[in-house]
Amino acid sequence: MAADVTLTGLSASELAQRLRDREVSALEVAEAHLERIAAHDGVEAGGDEWVARDADALGERDVHAYLHVTAAAAREHAADVDRRRAAGEELAPLAGVPVAIKDVLTTRGVPTTCGSRMLEGWVPPYDATVTERLRAGDLVALGKTNMDEFAMGSSTENSAYGPTRNPWDLGRVPGGSSGGSAAAVAGRLAPLSIGTDTGGSIRQPAALTGIVGAKPTYGTVSRYGLVAFASSLDQAGPFARTVEDAARLHALIAGHDPRDSTSVRETAPDVLGPLREGVEGLRIGVVRELAGEGYEPGVERAFADVLERYERLGAEIVEVSLPHADYALAAYYLIAPSEASSNLARFDGVRYGLRVDAATAEEMNAATREAGFGPEVKRRIMIGTHALSSGYYDAYYLQASKVRTLIARDFAAAFEQADVLISPTSPSVSFRLGELVDDPLAMYLNDVATVPGSLAGIPALSLPAGTAPAPDDPDAALPVGLQVMAPLLRDELMYRAAWALEQDLGPLAAPTGPSALEVA
Amino acid sequence: MSLSPDEVRHVAGLARLALTDEEVAELAPQLSSILDYAEQVGEVAAEDVPASTHPFPLANVLRPDEPRPSLSREDVLAGAPEVEQDRFAVPRIVAEEG
Numbered sequence: 017m018a019a020d021v022t023l024t025g026l027s028a029s030e031l032a033q034r035l036r037d038r039e040v041s042a043l044e045v046a047e048a049h050l051e052r053i054a055a056h057d058g059v060e061a062g063g064d065e066w067v068a069r070d071a072d073a074l075g076e077r078d079v080h081a082y083l084h085v086t087a088a089a090a091r092e093h094a095a096d097v098d099r100r101r102a103a104g105e106e107l108a109p110l111a112g113v114p115v116a117i118k119d120v121l122t123t124r125g126v127p128t129t130c131g132s133r134m135l136e137g138w139v140p141p142y143d144a145t146v147t148e149r150l151r152a153g154d155l156v157a158l159g160k161t162n163m164d165e166f167a168m169g170s171s172t173e174n175s176a177y178g179p180t181r182n183p184w185d186l187g188r189v190p191g192g193s194s195g196g197s198a199a200a201v202a203g204r205l206a207p208l209s210i211g212t213d214t215g216g217s218i219r220q221p222a223a224l225t226g227i228v229g230a231k232p233t234y235g236t237v238s239r240y241g242l243v244a245f246a247s248s249l250d251q252a253g254p255f256a257r258t259v260e261d262a263a264r265l266h267a268l269i270a271g272h273d274p275r276d277s278t279s280v281r282e283t284a285p286d287v288l289g290p291l292r293e294g295v296e297g298l299r300i301g302v303v304r305e306l307a308g309e310g311y312e313p314g315v316e317r318a319f320a321d322v323l324e325r326y327e328r329l330g331a332e333i334v335e336v337s338l339p340h341a342d343y344a345l346a347a348y349y350l351i352a353p354s355e356a357s358s359n360l361a362r363f364d365g366v367r368y369g370l371r372v373d374a375a376t377a378e379e380m381n382a383a384t385r386e387a388g389f390g391p392e393v394k395r396r397i398m399i400g401t402h403a404l405s406s407g408y409y410d411a412y413y414l415q416a417s418k419v420r421t422l423i424a425r426d427f428a429a430a431f432e433q434a435d436v437l438i439s440p441t442s443p444s445v446s447f448r449l450g451e452l453v454d455d456p457l458a459m460y461l462n463d464v465a466t467v468p469g470s471l472a473g474i475p476a477l478s479l480p481a482g483t484a485p486a487p488d489d490p491d492a493a494l495p496v497g498l499q500v501m502a503p504l505l506r507d508e509l510m511y512r513a514a515w516a517l518e519q520d521l522g523p524l525a526a527p528t529g530p531s532a533l534e535v536a
Numbered sequence: 537m538s539l540s541p542d543e544v545r546h547v548a549g550l551a552r553l554a555l556t557d558e559e560v561a562e563l564a565p566q567l568s569s570i571l572d573y574a575e576q577v578g579e580v581a582a583e584d585v586p587a588s589t590h591p592f593p594l595a596n597v598l599r600p601d602e603p604r605p606s607l608s609r610e611d612v613l614a615g616a617p618e619v620e621q622d623r624f625a626v627p628r629i630v631a632e633e634g
Contacts, residue, residue, distance in 0.1 A: 138615050139614070139615065140615075141607050141611035141612065141614060141615070142607060142611075233591075234591045234592070235591065235592060248589055248590050248591070274599065277597040278590070278592075278594065280592060340580065342576075343576055343577055343579070343580055345573075346573060346574045346575070346576040346577045347574075347577050349570065349573070349574050350574050350577065357551060361552075364552070365617060366616070366617070366624050366626055367612075367615070367616055367624055368615035368616065368617075369615070369617070370617070371617030371618065373627070374627065375627060375628075376627055376628060376629070377626045377627050377628070377629045378552070378629075379554075379627075380626070380627050381552045382552045382553060382554035383554050385551075385552055385553050385554070386553055386554040386555065386556075389553070391559075394553060394555070394559070394563070395563065395566060395567065395570070397551050397553065398544070398547050398548065398551060398553070398563060398567055399567060399570055399571070399574075401547050401550050401551040402539070402547045402567070402571070403574075405547065405550060411575075411578060412574065412577075414587055415577045415578055415580070415582065416574075416577050417587035417588060417589055418580070418582035418585040418586070418587050418588075419577050419580050419582060420587070420588050420589075421582075421585050421586055421587065421588040422580065422582065422585060424588060424591070456566055456569075456570060457569055457570055457573055460570075460573075472591060473590075473591020473592065474591075504591065504592075
């Protein structure tokens with residue numbers, strides 16, 4: 017019997033309810049998603065472990081959200097959940113719901129590549145804390161998702177294993193760097209997934225694929241087992257198709273972890289309790305600097321519509337200023353590459369991953385890194401090495417770190433006037449594959465609205481806020497994201513504001529049209 | 537600022553990247569334009585502003601110095617490109633004396 021295809025269209029909360037009511041088994045839910053992955057993702061299905069086809073063997077309609085699908089382990093875990101449920105065991109709220117994991121989080125016994133040739137074939141000997149928490153909550157892991165190499169990029173085109181395609185238009189990018197995780201959820205190839213966000217790598221792909229994606233307060237989700245890009249910014253978070261689902265996944269993965277020395281000791285905020293409290297009387301700040309030049313007209317129209325809705329819902333709209341936000345992108349593109357150049361020094365051909373043989377250790381290091389890293393990773397390592405080098409440190413890294421302080425102060429002042437801040441998540445809708453790949457600086461501008469919050473460490477999410485045409489296609493209707501930012505450790509406020517808008521907007525219609533992925 | 541091909545080679549040496557001549561030629565203008573953009577941070581008056589490297593004030597985090605279970609030697613060495621006598625093996629680091 018064919019699996020029930022409509023199962024892949026349900027939200028995680030709906031699936032969890034049906035599982036609890038024993039209307040459906042976890043194995044059926046896993047099977048429905050595996051079938052859809054086999055049909056649409058460009059993997060070699062069959063056997064215990066499914067591997068993505070080589071980039072040149074992928075079809076133009078293959079989403080390529082997954083690099084590795086753990087089919088047998090998913091079936092086994094799902095069957096185990098079913099057995100324990102049948103035995104009357106008390107299970108976690110999302111037990112039996114599938115999840116996909118960005119390939120930057122370690123998974124014991126399952127290859128973890130970070131989208132890089134450097135780690136091709138590497139099998140980690142340990143689980144990330146996030147991976148452990150998913151397992152402890154009995155979420156059924158389907159596999160590892162594609163990403164920009166070492167999480168550096170805004171389109172997933174920097175993956176060494178070929179780009180992921182946007183389910184809304186298979187000729188366009190899903191955003192990045194967590195593009196595989198976003199496309200998996202948008203394309204109904206998983207109801208939930210985990211991404212990581214350093215300068216917008218959860219929020220921007222959520223916006224471009226029409227789903228919800230959240231970056232929790234820095235330090236509230238453990239970085240243990242998250243392969244480091246920029247340690248003072250990296251943060252794992254949830255993707256889902258509804259705000260409630262994202263909050264549920266957020267609640268599952270957040271919490272103090274003694275194995276991460278930057279893990280905050282405060283109890284992570286309860287993001288579920290206040291979810292439905294509405295926005296009446298809530299002060300919503302519109303950030304003056306995150307609008308105008310560089311933002312597409314369609315994006316600005318969708319944002320204006322959001323403001324009208326929030327006003328109608330009883331929120332108080334106030335204009336706020338982040339005076340140093342205009343310098344955030346410049347500071348970010350010094351700080352993040354500086355940290356990256358240091359973090360990626362570990363890929364030296366000695367302990368894991370690729371080695372290119374040479375006569376001396378130093379030549380071996382340099383030849384290995386030359387062969388293992390792609391162009392964007394090399395660019396960032398070069399920028400970071402230069403910014404930290406003798407004679408340039410003060411003007412670049414140190415000055416950027418001072419600007420970071422000013423941006424954090426700007427946010428603190430803005431949050432005196434407003435409970436949450438909003439802006440478009442991305443200045444543009446999804447762009448075409450290949451459109452920006454040769455212009456690094458233009459690609460970086462995708463992050464202009466997301467990096468200020470990253471530098472301040474505050475929680476921020478993106479939720480669908482209507483559609484807009486593309487500059488190259490006035491008839492297109494592509495998703496626009498709204499970014500909601502909240503003060504440090506007040507993650508519940510952004511979910512509350514997002515949930516109220518989601519109720520008012522209603523669900524975003526599934527992707528349609530000849531260039532979209534068909535969804536049931 | 538603009539980086540010359542020689543400066544790009546110097547930085548690549550610091551970063552242990554054996555870049556090809558083509559990559560050096562491509563990177564020089566790309567890095568220059570990124571640095572030109574990033575130099576905007578210098579326009580901000582920030583002499584009296586403390587640098588921050590982290591969203592929260594951080595103190596050293598210590599744990600009791602007690603033995604705990606850790607990865608086995610076998611697990612740790614399993615991903616290594618070359619292993620010799622239960623150790624990571626690397627090419628010669630110190631030159632032989634003549």
